[in-house]
Amino acid sequence: MSKIAAFYYTQSGQGLNILRSVCRPLEDAGHQVVYKAIVPETEFPFPWTADAFFQTFPESYGGVACSLRSIDLSDVEDAAQVIVEYPVWFLSPSIPTHGFFQTPAIRQFLKDKNIITIGNCRNMWVKAHTAVNEYITGCGGKPAGSIVLQDRHHNLISVITIVRWLIHGHKEKKGLFPAAGVSPEDIASAAVFGRIINEAILSGDFSGQLQQKLIQNGAIRYKPSIVFIEKTGYRIFGLWLKFILRKGDDDGKKRAFRLKLFKYYLFAVLYLVSPVGMVIFYLTYPFRYKTIQKDKRKQCYLLFFSMGHPKNKKLSGN
Numbered sequence: 001m002s003k004i005a006a007f008y009y010t011q012s013g014q015g016l017n018i019l020r021s022v023c024r025p026l027e028d029a030g031h032q033v034v035y036k037a038i039v040p041e042t043e044f045p046f047p048w049t050a051d052a053f054f055q056t057f058p059e060s061y062g063g064v065a066c067s068l069r070s071i072d073l074s075d076v077e078d079a080a081q082v083i084v085e086y087p088v089w090f091l092s093p094s095i096p097t098h099g100f101f102q103t104p105a106i107r108q109f110l111k112d113k114n115i116i117t118i119g120n121c122r123n124m125w126v127k128a129h130t131a132v133n134e135y136i137t138g139c140g141g142k143p144a145g146s147i148v149l150q151d152r153h154h155n156l157i158s159v160i161t162i163v164r165w166l167i168h169g170h171k172e173k174k175g176l177f178p179a180a181g182v183s184p185e186d187i188a189s190a191a192v193f194g195r196i197i198n199e200a201i202l203s204g205d206f207s208g209q210l211q212q213k214l215i216q217n218g219a220i221r222y223k224p225s226i227v228f229i230e231k232t233g234y235r236i237f238g239l240w241l242k243f244i245l246r247k248g249d250d251d252g253k254k255r256a257f258r259l260k261l262f263k264y265y266l267f268a269v270l271y272l273v274s275p276v277g278m279v280i281f282y283l284t285y286p287f288r289y290k291t292i293q294k295d296k297r298k299q300c301y302l303l304f305f306s307m308g309h310p311k312n313k314k315l316s317g318n
């Protein structure tokens with residue numbers, strides 16, 4: 001039986017619930033799962049104030065790590081498998097996730113290990129997923145599987161419920177609005193991924209088969225219209241980052257005004273511009289079809305590109 005090191009950063013507990021659901025079948029099968037929390041030296045608030053929330057944009061997007069409490073690796077040095085759970089912040093890995101992947105001892109630890117990642121987000125995960133896989137390959141780790149759990153409600157609904165949750169602390173359903181976050185059903189059924197990972201551990205096969213089976217069971221849901229918004233948003237975020245950092249990279253008052261402008265921009269774009277963007281997206285869909293299919297394969301099978309996964313293999317199960 002194997003030892004599995006399972007790292008996570010969570011604010012509300014959602015990330016840990018997902019991780020536990022994935023790991024339960026592994027524990028039932030007799031593997032030892034050692035949970036390791038990623039904890040910032042100075043904790044981020046939860047719920048957030050709007051100002052604190054937007055203050056994290058430059059560092060999240062720019063990949064600037066925060067200091068973390070040191071993670072004791074002595075009891076997982078002999079772990080054969082590693083799982084890393086990460087939340088998405090501003091289309092990027094969260095600041096503590098950047099901290100984790102930039103820690104020299106962690107980078108050394110991840111070298112040559114099979115690493116399975118679990119993204120946890122509202123609905124925009126593509127860029128963070130790419131960044132996390134780049135971190136893994138960058139430290140000599142082997143990306144072995146990718147799972148992404150998200151809120152499956154409509155984009156314009158989940159943007160309201162997530163603000164209610166993250167800023168006001170109310171996650172529950174209210175009136176016409178559903179509960180925020182990944183649904184309890186999706187969290188519970190994430191156990192299926194643990195069973196698939198167990199099969200890979202038993203067979204010792206961490207090649208393309210694992211990711212293929214994960215995808216067939218809904219481990220990654222690629223929604224072209226949301227990816228279109230995300231990619232456009234990501235490019236524009238780069239311009240905002242430059243504009244904000246012209247005021248210095250401290251987290252003080254100097255950049256506060258520009259971050260306020262960014263906040264208004266973000267809400268305006270979500271409510272006013274993105275519905276128009278959607279119409280443009282669907283009108284031009286037939287012309288984009290081939291590019292979308294290519295990108296879908298690249299994102300979902302990202303891992304296998306480096307392993308020579310056949311490019312024209314048709315995706316199934318999404």
Ligand SMILES: Cc1cc2nc3c(=O)[nH]c(=O)nc-3n(C[C@H](O)[C@H](O)[C@H](O)COP(=O)(O)O)c2cc1C
Pocket residue numbers: 009010011012013014015016053056087088089090091092120121122123124125162166
């Ligand atoms: C600062 C911040 C920025 C966020 N940005 C995004 C985002 O760009 N895309 C997305 O899908 N979710 C985003 N979210 C939602 C998080 O992914 C969500 O809070 C997380 O999945 C909750 O997990 P946790 O409570 O276990 O940390 C953001 C959350 C925070 C706190």
